Amino acid sequence: MTVHNIRHGDASDGALSEAVGGRLSRVDGPAKITGAAKYAVEQRLEGLAYAVLVESTIASGKVRAIDTTAAEAAPGVLQVLTPDTIISLRTASDWFGTPPPDKPYCPLARDITFSGQHVAAVVAETFEQAVAAAALVKVSYDETPSIVDLSDAKAGDGIPIDAMTKEWGDAQAAFASAPVRICAAYNTPREYQAPMEPHGLIARWEDDQLTVWEPSQWLDGMARTYAEWFGVPFENVRLVSPYIGGGFGSKALALSHGAVAACAARMLGRPVRLVMTRPQTFTGYGGRAATRQTVAIGADANGKIQSIVHRGVNETSIDGMWVEPLGSVTSIMYATPTFSSKQNVVRVNSVVPGAMRAPGENPSAFGIESAIDELAYEVGIDPLEIRLRNYAEQDPHAKKAWSTRQLREAFATGAERFGWFRRTPEPRSMRDGNQLIGWGVAAGTYPVRRAYGEAIVRILADGSVEVESSSIDMGQGTYTILAQTAAETVGVRADDVVVKLGDSRFPRAGVTGGSRLAGVMTGAVYKAATSALDQLVGLAISDPRSPFHALQANTLVVANGRIGSPRGDGPDVSIAELLKSVGRDHIEATGDTMPANSTSDDRYKNYTTIAMALPHTEGDYSRHSWCAHFIEVRVDEDFGTVRVSRVVSALDSGRLYNPKLAESQWKGGIIMGIGQALLEEGIMDRRHGRIVNNNLADYLVPTNADIPDIEVISVGIPDLHSSVLGGKGVGELAIVGVAPAIANAVFHATGKRIRDLPITLEKLI
């Protein structure tokens, strides 16, 4: 897919907006708004067949029998896949690249471990025929008791995850002897990514070559999984994913429905399309795990922390493992002489939970940032002041200097813009008629995850520039910032850069997750573009046919697509003219940020697993993004309804490659945080172990009417320890801390401390 020289922005976007750091509008915007952008499952293929999944209606047990007679006889049906009839696959390695056990893998289940598990699939000539036939598949079960959730008596304490333990000093003893102690439990429910585009794919086999059109946050990682499932070389699998209608962490891995579609295509010898229904997106893959934390803080009478003792639990599935690192913010936000954090995971009859915007940091911040607010009230200190008194001047866990930490600036700037100092501290002390008004503050953070990237930059005969990468754009702006990077580095206008993404045949990229892509890929494109520019200038200086040859210059300047001498005293030609004069139809350079001695195996591992990601505390520094949210809520004292009426957030994501797009992502994170705080919750029927609000009418996400004006302010400075061009993570940062800021504001408004999300009206009336 290509974004062809799409005009961008409005007239106010001057030339500067095209450089890195400029406010260039999204170059893919017009294609999306006009409908020209073709999403993965919109490909029109000859002979396309349609697959529909049949899911388990029990949460635990075994499939006794599947009667496919009626479905097979239904009009248009091509095949009915069951665990007995589907072709056998091999188990694939996990995302760390751990070699898998040598055993077969079946994406359709005989042993049921959660309600909504795929047990069969029907493939038909049309989608409607497949839907109708799927309803005729009769599955009978031998049901066994299930473990519903964390509160189930059968759930137990779970499995200790030793790798999550973080301790220094004797935190228990320090807590026991602290003059001021607070201790409370904080819970977050199952939450769902709810992307607008549901998961789905088209799979097509041509001999042993598999092409998969599928929304993907990780083309090379998913291609590896498909290749391992089917026992074909990695190179035989092509993933195509030019646009993604929202991922939020849920589209990074090849999932069982993808295996079903690819099996069906192989068995039929026809391309097969499979798209999940909206209800299936609540059980076909994991949302955010439900979590429980207890946070105990011991402090002196001035609110200076002496001890933090933290215990966390998250749900995982019966046969999968998901760890939501609940001590991730707890262990770095505040200076404390003693600390203890431990975590268990509990197996319940659920689909294995997955990544959802800031996994770990998000619930972790809800615990510690609520608890610090409770401590502020306990000792009678302003909630902002207590954060400054306990400010961590270095990483308290890693004992390393921060690469950059503009959190103090975030507090100061946010407080000033919000008017925090006009706040009256007493709960229920601010009101407007029936509306109780509350102001809350909370901080957020997200680590800088780093990896290596690769890109091709081509300077073409017409002087335009082409960038290729198998990385993706799911709305965050990759197309745009890579165009800006190439434009600035080569010296052309962003309009003259074509960025091609979303095809695993392009130079490889690792996962788009953990807010790492922008930092990784701007670095790779910068390197490739620098190398292409060097070639261009080298040709211009040294090629006897070049108009600059006689000049005997050491270097030349390329700007706005034209080449000239630094002093402007020689020829001035366009890139196209130069290439023509030296007889070249293009210049091509591959650039990557891999260490110089990397082997091809290293490269494969880097792009198809997360095993080579660099720790954020590698070397001398601890690298994180930071933010402070100041939020006003209005709570109706009779009805308990909470509305967010004002948000001011100051954020440190280092250097911004494109402030307009970064602000948009920050606002998106804040909006998602408002949903998490007030609305979002998978509601369980405990008798059936099934989430019953599995649709977007009953699983509530915020509407426009729920969202006030949001002011976001960048307080970051370039951080060259974090990335080649100085940026830190953007995408996940801003959701972290929103829910506790709202809960703290609700306490200020009402005097009620809500420690279980979401804060629905019945908890306040």
Added chain:
Amino acid sequence: MKDFSYLRAASVDAALQAAALPGAMLLAGGTTLIDLAKCGVTEPETLVDITHLKGLNSIEVGERGATIGALARMGHVADHGDIKSRFPAVSEALWQAASAQIRNMATIGGNLMQRTRCPYFRDPANFPACNKREPGSGCSAIGGVTRGHAVLGTSNACIAMYPGDLAVALVAFDAVVHLGLRQVPVDDFFLLPGTTPNREHAIEPGEMITAIEIPGSASARRSTYLKIRDRQSYEFAAASAAVGVEFEADGRTIRDLRVALGGVATKPWRARAAEDALKGKVLEPDAVRAASLLAVEGAVDHGANHYKIELAPRVVARAILKLGETA
């Protein structure tokens, strides 16, 4: 969704004839019907499209009242100047219902036929027991997730909440449903579940809603619809109230009062006990709050929906007091 045939009715009579065939259903805006077909709750054999019938989408408002054609769109009625001035509760109920996209498609007649959002009713594959879908099969909701279920008008067979807004305003102001020649008061049009929750409306095979008539009144003119919910827009009511008041010449004494509840009952719920307690009294906050408690007399909760019993009287009281402020 099963394949179905589609035909476009040329006249009301033709529509009624076609709709009387087994497995046939009338199609207007389609916002409920298509949704329920996707869920597998309804499996029509034939859809009889009535959207092209002439003369059924008018909105006529005069001194005696309003007559709204069954095919008038929710959005049009909500934005109609005379509806807004003479029946503010009706306009406000419509504005706060559904989303702009749905209001632009859905018709007034179809809106009255909207079915419950009970998640057990809407998921036949996972919850085969539902007396509303399959009489005698049982109720999956009782003992299950009940946060959105009714506390008034329930039976042992069904606790599904009536989800609509418009009909709450209609029942407050004694509106009448026109079924061709026959006319039924809205309060009688919606049936209590009792032992037959599958039967929701007093409409017979071969009948069709042609219009809704709302009598004009002073209380309708001074009326409001207050809808409370966790999400500010596009959510069904946790509790709502349609309220209208008419004062005596002193501007304080209540001559007529209309109160109906939404979001809490198995049908649009007229709260006559609350009305009667305040008629003839001076509108004053404590009396209003005390009388509002009568609106949920006889309420029975099923655990997670208990909050509705607390919430609904507060919504009623706020709505009445708001009308008093504008006196």
